[in-house]
Amino acid sequence: xxxxxxxxxxxxxxxxxxxxxxxxxxxxxxxxxxxxxxxxxxxxxxxxxxxxxxxxxxxxxxxxxxxxxxxxxxxxxxxxxxxxxxxxxxxxxxxxxxxxxxxxxxxxxxxxxxxxxxxxxxxxxxxxxxxxxxxxxxxxxxxxxxxxxxxxxxxxxxxxxxxxxxxxxxxxxxxxxxxxxxxxxxxxx
Numbered sequence: 001x002x003x004x005x006x007x008x009x010x011x012x013x014x015x016x017x018x019x020x021x022x023x024x025x026x027x028x029x030x031x032x033x034x035x036x037x038x039x040x041x042x043x044x045x046x047x048x049x050x051x052x053x054x055x056x057x058x059x060x061x062x063x064x065x066x067x068x069x070x071x072x073x074x075x076x077x078x079x080x081x082x083x084x085x086x087x088x089x090x091x092x093x094x095x096x097x098x099x100x101x102x103x104x105x106x107x108x109x110x111x112x113x114x115x116x117x118x119x120x121x122x123x124x125x126x127x128x129x130x131x132x133x134x135x136x137x138x139x140x141x142x143x144x145x146x147x148x149x150x151x152x153x154x155x156x157x158x159x160x161x162x163x164x165x166x167x168x169x170x171x172x173x174x175x176x177x178x179x180x181x182x183x184x185x186x187x188x189x
Contacts, residue, residue: 039067130161
């Protein structure tokens with residue numbers, strides 16, 4: 001998606017450890033117009049898949065997942081990272097390793113919001129090694145929900161997570177596919 005790639009070139013910063021910092025418009029401060037464009041693009045790509053729910057992770061995927069759900073006319077569900085007193089034991093739980101935070105945490109979705117009748121579009125902000133994606137797919141598997149597609153804002157192709165998901169038979173659509181970081185610059189596929 002050209003608008004996202006342009007914004008990454010303009011405002012993204014490459015940090016040590018293959019980390020792309022896009023917090024000024026993407027995952028800390030959020031550009032709502034860009035999120036609307038991204039949601040519309042995801043919806044157009046997956047419109048014929050019979051999506052009944054959009055699933056993402058708390059927190060960074062919420063903005064783009066919400067706009068995609070709005071465009072598709074379906075509910076958006078986010079997997080919670082923090083256990084809450086208001087979330088009972090009737091939940092699907094999976095574990096996710098965070099590359100940028102270097103920690104493993106549990107994600108959970110209330111069983112009322114994901115079931116065997118659902119055709120799910122998973123949306124996430126980044127795809128690198130595929131750990132978060134693996135956890136979201138596991139939640140769908142536990143619910144016996146069908147993963148109808150995967151929408152990614154930024155895929156770091158060189159880290160292999162997208163290839164693993166595609167080889168497992170999932171349709172992965174990434175709006176910005178990064179081939180490499182070279183001398184502090186982002187190189188797109």
